[in-house]
Amino acid sequence: MNRLANSNSPYLRLHADNPIHWWEWGPDALAEAARTNRPILLSVGYAACHWCHVMAEESFTDPEIAALVNPNFVAIKVDREERPDIDAVFMKATQALTGSGGWPMTVFATPDGRPFFAGTYFPPQRTGQMPSFTEVLEAIDEAWRNRGPEAAESAGVITAALGELFVPTVGSEGRLDVWKVQQQLSADFDPIHGGFGAAPKFPTPQVLDALLVKGEPASADVAQRTLDAMARGGIHDQLGGGFHRYTVDAAWVVPHFEKMLYDNALLLGTYARSWRRAADHDPLQRWQRERVVRGIVGWLARELRTENGGFASSLDADSLDSLGQPHEGIYYCWTPELLVDALGAEDGDWAAQVFHATNAGTFEHGLSTLQLRGNPDAERLARVSQHLLAERFNRYAPARDDKVIAAWNGWAIDSLCFAAEIFGEAEWLELAADAAECLWAVHWVDGRLRRSSLDGQVGAVGGFGEDYGAVALGFARLASALGEPIWLERARTLLEVALELFAAPDGGFFDSAADAEVLFARPRDVSDNPTPSGTSSLIAALRLVALLAEVPAFEERAEAAAATVRGALEANPRFAGSALIDALVADEARTGLRPAVAVVVEADGAPLSDLARAAWRMAPVGTAVLSGKPGTEGFAHHFEARPEPGVYVCRGETCFAPTTDLKELRTALWSRVGGAAAPPPPAADAGCH
Secondary structure, X not given: OOOOOOOOOHHHHOOOOOOOOOEEOOHHHHHHXXXXXXXXEEEEEOOOOHHHHHHHHHHHOOHHHHHHHHHHOEEEEEEOOOOHHHHHHHHHHHHHHHOOOOOOEEEXXXXXXXXXXXXXXXXXXXXXXEOOHHHHHHHHHHHHHHHHHHHHXXXXXXXXXXXXXXXXXXXXXOOOOHHHHHHHHHHOEOOOOOOEOOOOEOOOHHHHHHHOOOOOHHHHXXXXXXXXXXXXXXXXXXXXXXXXXXXXXXXOOOEEOOEEHHHHHHHHHHHHHHHHOOOOOOHHHHHHHHHHHHHHHHHHHHHHEOOOOOEOOEEOOEEEXXXXXXXXXXXXXXXXXXXXXXXXXXXXXXXXXXXXXXXXXXXXXXXXXXXXXXXXXXXXXXXXXXXXXXXXXXXXXXXXXXXXXXXXXXXXXXXHHHHHHHHOOHHHHHHHHHHHHHHHHHHEEOOEEEOEEEOOEEOOOEOOHHHHHHHHHHHHHHHHHHOOHHHHHHHHHHHHHHHXXXXXXXXXXXXXXXXXXXXXXXXXXXXXXXXXXHHHHHHHHHHHHHHHHOOHHHHHHHHHHHHHXXXXXXXXXXXXXXXXXXXXXXXXXXXXXXXXXXXXXXXXXXXXXXXXXXXXXXXXXXXXXEEEOOOOOOOOOOOOOOXXXXXXXEEOOEEOOOEOOHHXXXXXXXXXXOOOOOOOOOHHHOOOO
């Protein structure tokens, strides 16, 4: 009997008709394994994963494989997006046992859930040295029947060792040399194609944000060149907006075509902030950044927004061709002939050149991913792109995973607020507010945050550290943009609960709650991969709420937690971008540029006034920009005795005179208290263009 039909996960529902008798992870499945003394076959994946679909089609729908699995194993399906704790601990096991990891993840465990053999994708027939899935099943079954105690003993050794892998590396003492860390990043930079390392290439939004914090030319150049390469590459959906998960090549040409909310939520903020750092003499760079930002928001609103106002998790990599056959990427690819058919000869030939669609193809089957070449006429590009997008809507669209994940929506809210304020788009703030309302109305249950929901029905899994941190950050940013204290109150409530649930003895945070299901290890990863760690998410939220609500205890808690991520930052900054951002802001604070609160007081409290937009555009990273009417309550003392319109900038105990003059505002925002003035930001930060 397959038990997945009523799951709250669309990914699990995809396997509801498999002949394998799948269980969801939970006490019933573990009890069945213990009762029958059968090993667990654990399969972990997610809806947008191409190779998950491949293995499902090849193996999980095969009655002969089901005949091997059902009597000999308790088969458990897990959606890694719904249960990141299970994914984290078993991925550590897979990496330890095989030297690599990925999805689908295939793990064999003892009846009490301790892993003793692991892998990822297994083909239906042996391929070179890779055994077939059938061979693996037969070998594990034979080993368990004849050498079960040995397998259990091996599982005990493995899990004992894995527990140590979740202990953060201790960092050095004293002042962190942030320049040395940035040099480590630069050493991994690909000067030809942008990005870091070789193929496959992944977006690294936190790292790129970090390289823009100080505005130092060399670091900023690394970030801007990478952002430019990604924006022009096949990883970027040139027609519909948004980015795919990663590219299989080093030049950003051929992606794995799944489109994830978390990538795009984070990249939205990075591209919006990078617009502020674009050189005033380079209007092309600024145009490109704005094009990317508007494309991401358009895609979020058009293709990921759910009826409840939240954002769905992802779009699949695969979709159907005109004959109804599934292919990866077929929805996004073109040939010169298809472009001419859609646009006519003149525009079609132009589009083929601009988007580098060739007769040979840059992907497979003669198809090309679309890349942006040269500096085409912006108006013609917009018109042609809109026409091609309308044509693309006639194709079979990729399936959508409608699951709403709390953390990913929190990051989307945060980035939408930044983008809305920088570009003056009230509708983007409305998108952020609707997503926040969805999270509070659906995911906040009995004083706790839940991880996911589907069609307005909340799941049973409790929120993780990243959920509490990301949602609190989004709520606090929304409060500051709208001047609505209810969102700050809710952010503070989330953090107060989080401090109880996730606190670690060393001042940091665990990823799973103290009262969550006990696995063979309690997950705790302070690295970013590919989203900010739970610890870094909570640090960012604590710092922002501490500024807006004047809660020194939150700032002290953030400082203690920051010490626990230092070891990961020093060891591998490519996977600790959010920790690097925090460290760079802290380094600026040591020389007088402490994080400030910029209170924008206007008679009507308009969040998108010219003055508010100027403050958002010019403010150093770490600044809390807060808009509201005179006398607004609920933001500590920030609006007290400030009846006159203007921007009131306070850095610690030092407050500057209120001003409506942009030059004076820039001076206040960038002045170091007790030190020399900071280098002024580029001119792009100053005006309201």
